Amino acid sequence: MPLSAGVPRWVATGVVFALCLLPLLMLSIQLGTGQMGPDPAKRLMQGTGEWGLRGLILVLLAAPMAKRGWPVLFRFRRVLGLSLFVYVSLHLLLFAQVYVGWSVTLLAEELKERPYVLVGFSAWLAMLPLALTSTDRARRWLGRRWKQLHRLIYPATVLAWLHVFWLVRSDVGDALLYGVIFAVLLLWRARRAQLRGR
Numbered sequence: 001m002p003l004s005a006g007v008p009r010w011v012a013t014g015v016v017f018a019l020c021l022l023p024l025l026m027l028s029i030q031l032g033t034g035q036m037g038p039d040p041a042k043r044l045m046q047g048t049g050e051w052g053l054r055g056l057i058l059v060l061l062a063a064p065m066a067k068r069g070w071p072v073l074f075r076f077r078r079v080l081g082l083s084l085f086v087y088v089s090l091h092l093l094l095f096a097q098v099y100v101g102w103s104v105t106l107l108a109e110e111l112k113e114r115p116y117v118l119v120g121f122s123a124w125l126a127m128l129p130l131a132l133t134s135t136d137r138a139r140r141w142l143g144r145r146w147k148q149l150h151r152l153i154y155p156a157t158v159l160a161w162l163h164v165f166w167l168v169r170s171d172v173g174d175a176l177l178y179g180v181i182f183a184v185l186l187l188w189r190a191r192r193a194q195l196r197g198r
């Protein structure tokens with residue numbers, strides 16, 4: 001039986017969105033109860049960034065899982081995509097507020113010192129049109145161009161991974177693991193698109 005059988009679609013979507021926001025609630029509780037260690041801003045940056053990456057994996061997994069008879073991620077891919085965008089947008093806002101205090105001078109200094117920030121920002125920029133055109137109305141309006149536009153998921157994923165790979169210093173294990181997962185999922189997607197194009 002499908003997971004959301006008998007449940008109105010908007011209720012199921014609301015429940016999935018609430019589940020997606022649980023990590024954010026956990027991060028807020030840790031912050032509020034002083035469990036974030038000596039550098040809470042850094043912990044929050046890591047937390048929001050990591051959940052952004054995990055969300056990206058779930059979104060990219062949706063189609064291959066559906067092909068293998070497990071369509072639940074595919075059914076909720078829009079709300080998963082929007083949730084991951086919430087996490088990376090919070091990540092960006094944290095950076096603007098805590099790291100550079102909305103100062104253009106400080107931003108220029110940070111960019112000189114940490115060029116990977118620009119790569120992360122480019123990933124966010126590539127995701128922005130995907131989030132903005134995720135409604136049914138935008139999809140109808142864009143027609144065939146919607147699919148073309150949504151190929152931005154490829155550069156967005158590569159840039160997000162490059163951002164993380166660039167910034168980790170000692171422990172590259174996780175970054176490499178993310179790299180392998182993203183490579184497999186993007187190659188699967190590219191292969192499917194190629195076969196459909198024939």
Ligand code: HEM
Nearest residue numbers: 042045046049050052053088092095117120121123124160
């Ligand atoms: C798709 C977009 C992005 C993803 C998935 C992402 C992911 C991550 C992850 C996972 C980390 C923690 C890595 C670690 O320490 O192990 C991180 C750190 C960081 N990110 Fe992003 N990021 C993104 C966009 C951005 C943007 C837009 C900015 C700023 C404009 C940014 C600035 C930073 C900075 C400064 C850190 C280092 C924090 C610190 O250790 O002090 N990121 N990011």
